[in-house]
Amino acid sequence: MLEALVAGGAEGLVLVRDSAACEGRSLLRAFVSAAVQRAERVLVVLFEVPREQFEAGLSPSVKQRLLYRDGFTDPLAWMGPDPDLRAGDFGELLAGGLPPGGPLTLVLDSLSWLLLRLPPPHLCQALGALLGGPPNSARPPRLLALLHGDLHPPALLRALGALASTQLTLGGAPPATPGAPRLASVLSRPRRGGVSQKDESFTLLPDGSLCSLGVPPPAPEEGSPPPAAPTLGSSGDSGGRVPPLTFRLRLSAAERAARAAVTPPYQLSPPRRSTLLQTPGTIVCTPEPPEDEDPEDPDDDLDV
Amino acid sequence: MFAELNELLDASPQRPERGKFTLLRDTRTDGSFLVHHFLSFYLRAGCKVCFVALLQSFSHYNIVAQKLGISLTAAKERGQLVFLEGLKSCLDLLFAEEEEQSGHPSPLQFISESTSNLKALFDFVRTSLTPADSDSWKGPVLLVDDLSVLLSLGAAPVAVLDFIHYCRVVVCSQLKGNIVVLVHSNEDSEDEENELVVNSLCHHSDLILWVEGLATGFCKDVHGQIKIIRRVSLELTAEQDLVQIYQYKIQDKNVTFFARGLSAAVL
Numbered sequence: 001m002l003e004a005l006v007a008g009g010a011e012g013l014v015l016v017r018d019s020a021a022c023e024g025r026s027l028l029r030a031f032v033s034a035a036v037q038r039a040e041r042v043l044v045v046l047f048e049v050p051r052e053q054f055e056a057g058l059s060p061s062v063k064q065r066l067l068y069r070d071g072f073t074d075p076l077a078w079m080g081p082d083p084d085l086r087a088g089d090f091g092e093l094l095a096g097g098l099p100p101g102g103p104l105t106l107v108l109d110s111l112s113w114l115l116l117r118l119p120p121p122h123l124c125q126a127l128g129a130l131l132g133g134p135p136n137s138a139r140p141p142r143l144l145a146l147l148h149g150d151l152h153p154p155a156l157l158r159a160l161g162a163l164a165s166t167q168l169t170l171g172g173a174p175p176a177t178p179g180a181p182r183l184a185s186v187l188s189r190p191r192r193g194g195v196s197q198k199d200e201s202f203t204l205l206p207d208g209s210l211c212s213l214g215v216p217p218p219a220p221e222e223g224s225p226p227p228a229a230p231t232l233g234s235s236g237d238s239g240g241r242v243p244p245l246t247f248r249l250r251l252s253a254a255e256r257a258a259r260a261a262v263t264p265p266y267q268l269s270p271p272r273r274s275t276l277l278q279t280p281g282t283i284v285c286t287p288e289p290p291e292d293e294d295p296e297d298p299d300d301d302l303d304v
Numbered sequence: 305m306f307a308e309l310n311e312l313l314d315a316s317p318q319r320p321e322r323g324k325f326t327l328l329r330d331t332r333t334d335g336s337f338l339v340h341h342f343l344s345f346y347l348r349a350g351c352k353v354c355f356v357a358l359l360q361s362f363s364h365y366n367i368v369a370q371k372l373g374i375s376l377t378a379a380k381e382r383g384q385l386v387f388l389e390g391l392k393s394c395l396d397l398l399f400a401e402e403e404e405q406s407g408h409p410s411p412l413q414f415i416s417e418s419t420s421n422l423k424a425l426f427d428f429v430r431t432s433l434t435p436a437d438s439d440s441w442k443g444p445v446l447l448v449d450d451l452s453v454l455l456s457l458g459a460a461p462v463a464v465l466d467f468i469h470y471c472r473v474v475v476c477s478q479l480k481g482n483i484v485v486l487v488h489s490n491e492d493s494e495d496e497e498n499e500l501v502v503n504s505l506c507h508h509s510d511l512i513l514w515v516e517g518l519a520t521g522f523c524k525d526v527h528g529q530i531k532i533i534r535r536v537s538l539e540l541t542a543e544q545d546l547v548q549i550y551q552y553k554i555q556d557k558n559v560t561f562f563a564r565g566l567s568a569a570v571l
Contacts, residue, residue: 020506021545023537049508050477056539073473076466078423116462116504150503 001186002200003212005166006034010188011142012131012165015111017149017157022170022182024146025049028107029058030210031144035105036062042105043098047071047087047113048146054109057208067099075117087117091126110146111160120156127163165189181213305344305372306337306559312532312550313511317349322443323476327509328486329502332517333528335486337554339449340365342484344372347379351481352441354432356411356425358390358453371557384441386432390453412457420460422467430474433481444481446471451505452488452498461497465504472508510535515552525569526551530561 005014014031018024035042042065046054050072055063071090074083085093098104108114114123131143149157149169161167167187181201189195201216251259263269268276310316328338336359343365346353357365365387366376379385388411397410411428414420433444454464468485475481489502506512512533518526534546550561562568 020503023507023535026537050473052477053538073477075469078426078470079473116465116500148504148507151500151507 001188001198001212002168002184002202003210005168005186005188006031006210008034008038010166013127013143013145013163014166015145015147015160015164015168017147017167017169019148019150019170024168024170025054025109026057026204026208027168027170027184027210028109028144028146029054029208030204032066032105032107033058033062033208034210035142036065040103040105041065041067041099041101042107043067043069044107044109045069045071045085045090045093046109047075048110059207069093087114090114090118091122094126094130105142105144108143108145110148112146112148112151115152115156120159124159124163131163161187181216183216305348305374306341308561309338309341309559310345312548312561315345317345320346320349320351320442321482322480324482324510325472325476325508326482326484326511326513327505328484329489329506329512329514330486330516331489331491331514333515335513335515336360336449337559338513338515339447339484339486340368340372341559343376343447344369344374346445346447346482346484347374347376347384350384350442351445352384352386352433352435352439352443353379353445353447354386354388354429356388356390356429356446356448358457359449361391362387362389383439388428394457414459414463415457420458420463422454422459422463426467426470426474429471433475433479435479444475444479446475446481446483448483448485450486450488451501455497455501461500464501468505508538510538525553526567527554528552529564 010031016024016027016031018027032042032044044054044066046068051068051070055066058066069085070083071085071087074080075085075087077083077086098106127143147157147160165188167185169185169187171183171185181203183199183201185197185199187195187197199216201213203211203213205211305317315321326342328335328342330336343353343355347369355365362376369376376385376387380387390412393410393412394415397412397416409424409427411425413424414422429446433446435441435444451464451468454467455461468483471483475483485505487498487502487505489498491499512531512535514531514533516529516531518528529549529551532546532548532550536543537545549564551564551567552559552561553567
């Protein structure tokens with residue numbers, strides 16, 4: 001599913017949600033590379049990082065085909081009267097400042113930067129107008145936005161999630177070894193309706209492209225209960241978290257069969273029982289030696 | 305400058321890195337020893353340093369720097385160090401007579417104005433670090449101790465982030481210099497504004513040095529734990545961040561680092 005999204009299956013607003021521990025810009029670059037290889041025009045609007053940093057890891061053929069608007073250098077017009085893009089001009093850019101032509105992918109790095117500085121209702125309104133307006137040549141079929149999930153309140157994240165057609169939430173702790181798979185939760189709202197959510201693992205190749213590894217294996221994380229563990233408290237309160245257990249209370253089917261196959265030591269088979277009963281036995285009795293008696297009075301030190 | 309920390313960071317004053325943003329973060333302990341380390345490191349490396357010192361006086365930093373073999377007074381006189389003494393500037397701004405103030409706006413003028421815009425502080429940094437023709441310093445460095453004080457002085461968190469954004473543009477991106485910023489962070493404090501600043505800075509830091517007090521409380525031989533996070537993923541697409549964790553003990557003129565649980569007092 002993730003590879004299909006990168007290959008052009010995602011339309012509308014695509015949110016890449018990351019956190020400080022699990023960065024998402026490299027996933028954004030994978031989308032950009034795939035869009036350029038499909039011969040789409042890509043307009044990158046930068047507010048958070050300079051162009052050199054965004055281009056890190058992209059191939060030269062991709063770099064030269066990207067269009068840029070620089071909102072990083074002087075977004076508040078502190079250094080000069082005529083910056084390339086001010087933060088306040090972003091709404092106008094969406095409303096009619098996009099370059100005309102064929103299919104366009106608009107990349108925003110990052111939406112969080114704008115959300116901290118512009119009124120979120122106005123920004124959501126501008127995004128909604130762009131995505132929900134009548135189709136025309138300037139309307140981008142795809143708007144990729146990087147969103148730092150740890151910088152915004154949950155209510156704002158939910159509002160943005162309602163606008164987005166696809167949300168990619170990078171989760172889990174970053175793997176300790178380079179090249180190890182990363183986890184992404186894909187929440188998509190297709191046009192035909194409904195919502196689908198799927199966890200996928202993926203890895204990024206050195207050339208920046210994405211390689212999906214499918215559904216992550218259900219191996220339990222350290223400290224969390226395995227899937228077969230009972231969900232304590234889940235019957236009454238569905239939202240309650242299960243405390244992590246270091247043991248399992250239930251057996252799997254294979255374990256239960258293995259346990260049933262073992263004969264308990266107290267169960268004797270009939271031949272064995274008859275053998276034991278018919279064998280004459282002897283009883284050996286060895287009396288213990290007489291105990292050493294202490295001649296001293298145990299209450300001698302009590303002075304009674 | 306602590307030699308062991310240089311080894312852990314693979315840094316040397318002979319070859320300082322360029323264009324890096326370093327975040328110093330302390331939780332339940334005092335991370336100012338890292339500020340003293342980087343101040344002496346960059347002065348020894350021959351960099352032009354702008355030190356925005358909001359927490360202590362000049363004499364305090366000078367005494368500690370002398371223990372580390374650096375004279376801040378001499379560095380100021382030869383033009384290598386530009387020192388903004390926040391404690392003094394605040395007093396001058398609030399209590400000095402108007403005619404005594406010079407024509408230049410105070411870098412901390414946001415304190416006395418209704419807007420919490422930190423443009424004046426940014427202009428001070430930019431003016432201090434823009435190299436003149438006669439300068440032969442290796443590269444500009446901005447050092448801030450500490451950023452949380454700006455929030456305490458009344459600046460809005462977004463204003464602080466704007467200030468850091470423009471410093472990144474000028475110092476890291478245009479002048480290819482370095483920025484080192486100390487922030488306090490305590491997740492239990494419920495200080496949402498401070499946590500917003502800290503989390504936002506974590507997103508574009510190339511190196512994070514996070515010192516924490518021990519969860520078990522004060523210890524005579526282990527003063528805390530340092531987590532070194534190298535954000536390799538910001539530069540290389542397929543790489544992951546490198547995290548190293550050590551414990552440390554602060555001594556009179558040095559700091560020793562050792563693996564967790566391997567303090568000399570334990571072994």
